[in-house]
Amino acid sequence: MVFLRLAFQNLNRHRTRSLLALFGIATSVAVLFSILSFNKGFEKGLAKELERTGIHFMVVPSGCPHEVASLVLHGSIIPKYLDLAVMDKITILEGIEFASPILVAQLPNPAQKRVDLVYGIEMAKLLQLKPHWKIQGAVPKDDTEIILGAEMAGHQGLKVGDTVAYPNVNASFRVSGILEKTGSQDDAFIYMPVKAAQAIFKRPSGATAVGVKVKDPALLTTITDGLAEQVPGIQIVTMNQVMSSISTLAASAKVLGLSVAIIAILVSAVGVMNAMLMSVFERTQEIGMMRAIGAPRSDIFRIILVEGMLLTMAGGLAGILVSVAGNDLIGLFVRRIMPYAPAGSMARFDAGIAGASLLFAVLVGVCSGVYPAWKASRIQPIEAIKG
C-alpha cells in the first residue's frame, strides 16, 4: 500500500507531465477499444440483420459476391437481371417454403429533382421477407399502392393516403403505409409490388434477385447444389456466404485500424518511458535516500514499475470512458467509411473488451516502466548523502 502511495505521490508531483503521458495512452487505448468494440458490434449487428432477412439464400445473376451482399443487406442496384423463368425452376424444387422475386432500380423523380430508389417485392411475402418491419398503415393491396421508407416519407413530408406521381413513366401511386424508422438503409426506399416495378422499368419478367426460404435449413446445401446444377448462369448466395463476405471486409478494416492503434500505443509508450526516465533522473537523491535507509533494489524497481502501471491504467480507463462517450460519433464515422453497416448502435460496452484493453494498457505500462525502473534500481545510496 505504501508503495502504491509512493508511486502515486511521484505521479502527482509533476501533474502536467503525468497528464500528457496519460493523454497519449488514453488516446491510443480509446482507438484500440473503439476498434475492438465496433468490430464485435458490427459482427453481432450483421448476424442479427441477416437473421431478420427471413430468407436462406438469394439467386442472382452471376457476378461479384460483394454486390450480392450489398443487395441482400441494403438493396443496392445491380445492373444485371434474372429472367423470372428461373422462378418456376425454383418453386418446383422439393423443400422450398417460398421464393420471392426482388427488383431494385433507380427511378428519376423530376418533381423533387432527385433519383428515388425503388424496391420491387411481392407484397404477399413482404412480412415473411422483412419480419422485423413495423408499418404504419397497410401493406399495398394492389399495384397502385406503395410503402415508403421513413426517411423517404420524412424528406417529402408524405403521409399515408398521399399520392406520389412519376409523370416521366406515367405512373402514380397511393401511399398505403410508411415503414417505421429502422436506422438502416431500408429507410431510404420506395417499396412497390414487383409487378408494378417491372412495368415501370419495362422488364416484365425481370428481377434483380430471387429470395428463397427453405423448409428445413439442414437441407440447404442439397437444395442449392441441385438448383445450381439445373439452372446455368445463376449464382446462389447463402446468408452465411454473405456474412462471411462482409466479415472478411470488416476484418480487413479491423487489421488496418489495429495497426494504427498499435503504432499510437508504441508512440505513447515511448512518451510514458520518457516521462518516467525524467522523473527518475530528478529524484536521484530521493531514491538514493530510500536505498540508504534500507530499500533493496527490488523495492525501488517495484515502486517505479507501479508508477508506470498506475499511469497507463489511468490512461486506459480514461481512454475507455472517452470511447464509450463518443460511441455515436464514431458510429457515424464508421457508417461513412464502411460499404455496409448494420442498423442501430454498433458499439456497445463490452466488459471483456474493456478488461482486455485495460490489461493491454497495464502491460504497456510494465514494458515502458522496466527500463526507468532498472535505471532507478541502479542508483547508489551514496548519491543521497552527496547532496
Next chain:
Amino acid sequence: MIELRGVEKIYRRGAEELHALRGIDLDIAKGEFLSIVGPSGSGKSSLLHILGCLDRPTKGTMKFDDLNVEHMSETELDGIRSRKIGFVFQQFYLMPGLSVFDNVTLPKVFSRQKIDVDKIASLIATVGLHNRMKHFPNQLSGGEMQRVAIARALANDPEIVLADEPTGNLDTLNSEKIFDLLRSLHRKGYTIVMVTHNNDLASRADRTVLLKDGLQTAA
C-alpha cells in the same frame, strides 16, 4: 562496535586521483556520541559514507560488530544499513506524499518488518511530534521535518545513528533543539555519529574527530 584501520579513500576523476581519506584509524564504542568536524573537502563526508556502509574503503579495513564489511555483497550491506544504521540527512528527504506516520514506517516497510503502530507512535512522540502524526511534510517547519527524519532513522531500532549535517538547514534555535534531541537519544543508549560544520555543537559531543586533508588531526 566500529573499527577502522588504515582506511583510505581515493576517488579517480579521469587521470587525477583525489585522496579523500589518507589512512584513518578510528574506534567507535557502543553508546558513544561522536562528532566529526573539518573544513570542506577534509574527507568528513567520505568517512561518514564508509561508516554508514554506503561506500567501501579503497584501502584498509572496517569492521562493524566484528564483521569485515569491505568484501560484503550489496545485499548484505543493504541488510546492515536497514537493521543496524539509522541515517539523518541535511535535506531531510521526507516523502512529500506520505504522512509523518508513513514516513517514519518506511524503513520497516523496506526491511519487511511488521509495523507496530504503538511503537511508531511512541517514536514520533519521542521527537515531540505526537500531535503531527497525520500531517504531511509540507505542513511542517524545517525543524519538525528533521525531527521526523530522526524518528525515521530510529524506526528499525538501529545500533548507530549517523547524522550528516543534521542542523545544516536549520536556524540556531532549531539547531539547538535537534542537537538536544540527539543528545537525549544518546542518553537513551543510542550511538550517535554527527558530521557538522558547527564547532560549538561538535564540542558538546563526547568526542570530536577533526579531519583535515583526509587526515585525522585530533581525537
